[in-house]
Amino acid sequence: MLRIKKLDIFIAKQFGLLFVGTFFICQFVLMMQFLWRYVDDLIGKGISMEVMAQFFWYMGLSLVPQALPLAILLSSLITFGNLGESSELTAIKAAGISLMQAFRSLILISVLIALGSFYFQNVVGPNANQKMAQLLLSMRQKSPELEIPEGIFYDGIPNTNLYVQKKDMKTGKLYGIMIYRMTESYEDAAIILADSGMLQSTEEKKHLVMSLWSGEWFENMRSQELAGSAAVPYRRETFSSKKIILDFDGGFNMTDGSVFSGDARAKGLVQINHDIDSLNAVYDSIGRAYYDDAGRAFYRLPKLEKKDSLKALRKALAKTTDFDSIYAKLTPEKKQQAVNTALSKIQSARSDYEFKSMVTGDADRVIRQHKIEAINKFTTALLCIIFFFIGAPLGAIIRKGGLGIPVIISVFVFIVYYILDNTGYRMSRGGMWAIWFGKGIAMAVLTPVAVFFTYKANKDSVVFNMDAYRNFFMKLLGLRLKRHVFGKEVIINDPDYPTDAARLEAISASVADYAHKHKLKRAPNIVKVFFNYHPDHHIERISEEMEEVIEDLSNTRDKVVLTELNKYPVVSVKAHTRPFERRWLNIAAFIIVPVGLFCYIRMWHFRLRLDHDLRTIISTNKAITDRIGQIAAPST
Numbered sequence: 001m002l003r004i005k006k007l008d009i010f011i012a013k014q015f016g017l018l019f020v021g022t023f024f025i026c027q028f029v030l031m032m033q034f035l036w037r038y039v040d041d042l043i044g045k046g047i048s049m050e051v052m053a054q055f056f057w058y059m060g061l062s063l064v065p066q067a068l069p070l071a072i073l074l075s076s077l078i079t080f081g082n083l084g085e086s087s088e089l090t091a092i093k094a095a096g097i098s099l100m101q102a103f104r105s106l107i108l109i110s111v112l113i114a115l116g117s118f119y120f121q122n123v124v125g126p127n128a129n130q131k132m133a134q135l136l137l138s139m140r141q142k143s144p145e146l147e148i149p150e151g152i153f154y155d156g157i158p159n160t161n162l163y164v165q166k167k168d169m170k171t172g173k174l175y176g177i178m179i180y181r182m183t184e185s186y187e188d189a190a191i192i193l194a195d196s197g198m199l200q201s202t203e204e205k206k207h208l209v210m211s212l213w214s215g216e217w218f219e220n221m222r223s224q225e226l227a228g229s230a231a232v233p234y235r236r237e238t239f240s241s242k243k244i245i246l247d248f249d250g251g252f253n254m255t256d257g258s259v260f261s262g263d264a265r266a267k268g269l270v271q272i273n274h275d276i277d278s279l280n281a282v283y284d285s286i287g288r289a290y291y292d293d294a295g296r297a298f299y300r301l302p303k304l305e306k307k308d309s310l311k312a313l314r315k316a317l318a319k320t321t322d323f324d325s326i327y328a329k330l331t332p333e334k335k336q337q338a339v340n341t342a343l344s345k346i347q348s349a350r351s352d353y354e355f356k357s358m359v360t361g362d363a364d365r366v367i368r369q370h371k372i373e374a375i376n377k378f379t380t381a382l383l384c385i386i387f388f389f390i391g392a393p394l395g396a397i398i399r400k401g402g403l404g405i406p407v408i409i410s411v412f413v414f415i416v417y418y419i420l421d422n423t424g425y426r427m428s429r430g431g432m433w434a435i436w437f438g439k440g441i442a443m444a445v446l447t448p449v450a451v452f453f454t455y456k457a458n459k460d461s462v463v464f465n466m467d468a469y470r471n472f473f474m475k476l477l478g479l480r481l482k483r484h485v486f487g488k489e490v491i492i493n494d495p496d497y498p499t500d501a502a503r504l505e506a507i508s509a510s511v512a513d514y515a516h517k518h519k520l521k522r523a524p525n526i527v528k529v530f531f532n533y534h535p536d537h538h539i540e541r542i543s544e545e546m547e548e549v550i551e552d553l554s555n556t557r558d559k560v561v562l563t564e565l566n567k568y569p570v571v572s573v574k575a576h577t578r579p580f581e582r583r584w585l586n587i588a589a590f591i592i593v594p595v596g597l598f599c600y601i602r603m604w605h606f607r608l609r610l611d612h613d614l615r616t617i618i619s620t621n622k623a624i625t626d627r628i629g630q631i632a633a634p635s636t
Contacts, residue, residue, distance in 0.1 A: 007097065008105035015079045015106050022078070023071035030063045030070075031056070042139060055135045061128035068117050069383040070414050072110060076391035077398075077406040079106075084399025099458045103392055110388040118381035122268045130266035148174065148199065157208065158247050173198055177212065179244075190219040192244070208246040215239060262366070264373035272374045276367060283363040368435060372428055375439045382443065383417070389450035393457035417442050480572070485554050485565040495553050501628045503549050504621040510542055511614045520576070520611035524604055529578055530590040536577050539610070543571045546617065553624070560627050567620045569613040575606040 035042075042052075083089040092102055148154050154162045165176025179192040194215030201208050217237040264272060330338060390413060398405060420442035428438030528534075550565055579599035580586050590596040 007092065007102070011079070011083075011102060012105045012109060014082070015075055015109065018075040018078050019071055022074040023067055026067040026070045026074070027060060027063060030067055031060060034059060034063060038136060047139060051135065051139075055132065055139070058128045058132035058135065061124060062132055065117050065121050065125060065380045068113055069380070069387045070410065072113065072384050073387035073391040073413060074406060074410040076106060076110075076388050077395040077410060078401055078403070080392050080395030081398055081406055082395075082401030084396055085401045089396060089399070093460075099393075099396060106388065106392060107385075110385050114381045114384040117384055118377060121377045121380060126266045126268050126271075130263065133263065133266070153180075160246055177215070179210075190217065192217050194242075210244040210246060212242045212244065213240065215242070217242075264366075264370040267370075267373070269374060269377060272370050276370050276374075279363065279367050279370070283360065283367070286359065286363070364431060365429070368429055368431065371435050372425065372439060375435065379421075379439055379443055383446075386443065386446050386450050387413070389454050390446065393450075393453040396457040397453070413446075417446060420445055480570050483550075483566050483568055483570055485550070485562055487557065487559070487562055488555060491555050491557065493555060495555050497628045497632060500549050500553055501625045503545065504625050507542060507546055507549070508618045508621045510538075511617055514538055514542065515611060515614050520607045520614075524600070524607060526590075526600065529600060529603060530586045530596065531583075534577075536573065539571070539576075540573045543573050546571075558627065558631060561624060561631075564620055564624050564627065567616065567623075569616055571613055571617075572606060572610070576603060576610050579603060 042055075080089065083092070089102075093099070148162065148164050148167060150164055150167060152163070154164070159182050161180040163176075163178040164174045167174045173196055175196050177192075177194040177197050179190075179194075181190040181192070192212065192215060194212040196214065197210060197212040199208060199210055215238075217235070217239065219235045219237075264275075267275065327335065327338065391410070394409060395401075395406065398409075400406065421439075424433065424438035424441045427433040428435045546568065550568060553561055553565055556562060574581075578586055579589055579602070586599075588595075589599050
């Protein structure tokens with residue numbers, strides 16, 4: 001019997017509160033990003049608040065499937081980051097509860113959210129997408145509110161071009177007005193010039209009233225043209241004030257929703273599969289008809305069936321005619337006529353094929369769009385589960401809650417997903433990639449990442465330990481820490497100065513002998529470096545003995561000795577012998593020339609640095625032994 005534990009309820013509550021908050025944050029961010037794309041279609045249209053509210057409502061519904069995975073990623077990351085930061089996750093593990101058991105309740109919640117996301121995309125989403133597209137098209141087709149620019153012709157008024165030289169923003173008065181009015185044709189155009197004027201809309205917003213002062217009106221009287229006369233009468237009028245009525249529909253008219261009946265985003269999964277079968281049947285018949293037309297036109301074949309078309313085509317191609325010999329017997333006039341006739345037929349056939357290619361290309365694009373949308377309903381739902389297995393393990397590893405690091409990581413992961421998914425979508429829609437590959441590339445990349453993070457978190461890995469990465473790069477680049485020896489406040493045993501002095505002198509002799517024997521300034525032997533190397537135990541013993549003396553002398557109260565101890569370098573005892581510990585890695589580095597060259601130069605650098613370190617050790621040993629002699633002199 002399944003029993004719900006208090007720990008599951010506790011973690012579920014922590015996650016639930018964060019999920020609700022992060023969902024609305026993600027929804028708001030996505031809506032603002034979507035709104036920014038269509039801001040030009042909304043501003044300056046005089047759209048009522050009711051229509052805007054409908055648009056935002058349907059836009060929010062259409063973006064819910066995208067907000068759910070991002071909210072799961074962010075909330076799960078913050079949840080387990082908070083648990084790790086407050087040491088609650090450590091207590092859970094100390095009680096013998098594994099990380100996967102702690103994930104148990106949230107895995108169930110994520111699966112339920114994924115199922116809800118799929119249901120939403122299949123039932124609610126299509127209607128929301130259709131309504132939003134219908135509203136958006138209606139907004140685009142709505143006549144704009146009058147924002148007359150200065151210095152250019154404005155064509156926002158039907159059958160009218162309006163030019164304004166200057167306008168007064170406070171009074172709304174226009175100066176230097178030029179109006180071109182077209183009725184049936186350009187021959188009937190009327191030109192109106194005025195020094196100033198004002199433009200106002202009627203109360204019902206169906207017409208505009210243009211008040212003009214001090215101007216002239218020029219108009220062709222095309223309708224009064226006398227039969228058989230070449231002259232066209234015109235009318236010229238000078239006025240001090242005049243009012244013109246212009247047609248202008250400022251209302252909002254909803255576009256017919258049947259326009260979007262073929263949009264794949266406005267269909268459920270069952271309807272998409274049904275329409276794909278219908279589209280394949282229709283366009284297959286069109287393709288067979290085109291094929292039969294091509295066969296009859298070029299090979300003079302009877303109407304071909306699908307099963308025997310290839311056989312018939314081979315028979316037709318086998319019957320060849322020597323056109324060169326026939327063309328050579330023609331007169332020059334006949335040759336020119338034949339070339340012109342052939343060229344005309346080829347151009348006609350090319351135009352016909354371009355049209356047919358456009359038809360079949362549009363068909364392929366529509367079918368691909370339906371298949372992409374069908375796959376997208378599953379991938380978006382599965383993304384909820386994948387993002388959970390990325391966010392929750394990352395939170396357990398990083399152990400940082402709040403909205404700092406989790407937000408940065410979430411944004412980075414979502415950007416990676418968005419780039420992969422959008423690239424795959426565009427390439428699949430264009431036919432460059434297979435649909436399953438384009439829509440599956442994001443999942444193929446993120447799923448191993450989720451498995452890796454879950455495995456590392458379950459094994460208490462330090463994959464995000466910055467100290468480990470810092471030490472790795474310091475070792476790779478040959479960097480090292482300086483020695484820091486500080487005076488101790490409480491000293492139990494004083495250093496054994498005579499013994500330490502004798503050991504330092506022995507170390508100096510060993511160092512001098514080692515430096516003379518190995519010739520560290522010379523270039524290293526390539527064969528010994530990559531193929532036949534031997535461990536350098538001599539320098540290891542020197543380093544170990546030197547560290548023992550330094551440890552004993554660190555108990556001194558003498559400041560001079562402490563200062564000299566800090567001059568000792570931290571010796572790298574292996575870096576000067578070979579690039580890697582394993583022999584096969586060294587051989588592989590030699591084969592890969594750029595890597596081998598880098599490793600060879602790096603190892604030579606370590607040999608030169610070791611030579612400098614050995615000279616520093618000898619000089620520091622001498623300074624310390626001299627100081628020890630000065631300390632021991634008063635006692636004698």
